[in-house]
Amino acid sequence: MEHKECKKHNKGGRPKKGATEKLSYRIGVKMAATDYFCLLTQAHDAGTSPSEFMRECFRNGHVRERLSEEHVGYIRQLCGMANNLNQLARKANTGGFHDEQRNCKVAVARIHELLTKIGI
Incomplete structure (x- = not known):
């Protein structure tokens, strides 16, 4: 009778x-050599x-959509305005701020108008 009771206990091993x-x-994912070695480096640094590492990226990461042509144009305009603003500051x-105010x-x-169009 004791022998049967032993078989009911945990047999050991990993649970299913x-x-x-x-x-x-x-x-299957095809990668360029640089992408593959970048993945290996990041996985090694993370210790996985x-x-x-890729499963964690899928679970917790997100992919941003590419910039539209409209947004690229806005960014170009912002770069030009930043240049103009630097020139005005100089x-x-x-010569004194009152002339350039x-x-x-x-x-x-x-x-500010362009930033609101972009959505920042």
């Missing part, structure tokens, strides 16, 4: 995984395997 925990799907430092206010207003 549930259906949601099993890794049953495989996806490349597969586990003039203000050399209006130009600075106009530049700041245009920059």
Whole structure:
């Protein structure tokens, strides 16, 4: 009778995984050499395997959409305005701010308008 009771106890070993925990799907991904070595480096730095690193990226990461042509144009305009604002600041430092005050206010207003169009 004692022998039968021993068989009911835990036999040892790892418990079975549930259906949601099993890794049953495989996806092949082609990478350039630089991307592959970048993945290996990041996985090594994180202390995980490349597969586990990619799974964590899928779970917790997000992919941003590429910039539209409209947004690229806005960014170009912002770069130009930043250049103009730097030039105005240089003039203000050399010749006094009172002469360039209006130009600075106009530049700041245009920059604010573009930032609201972009959504920042």
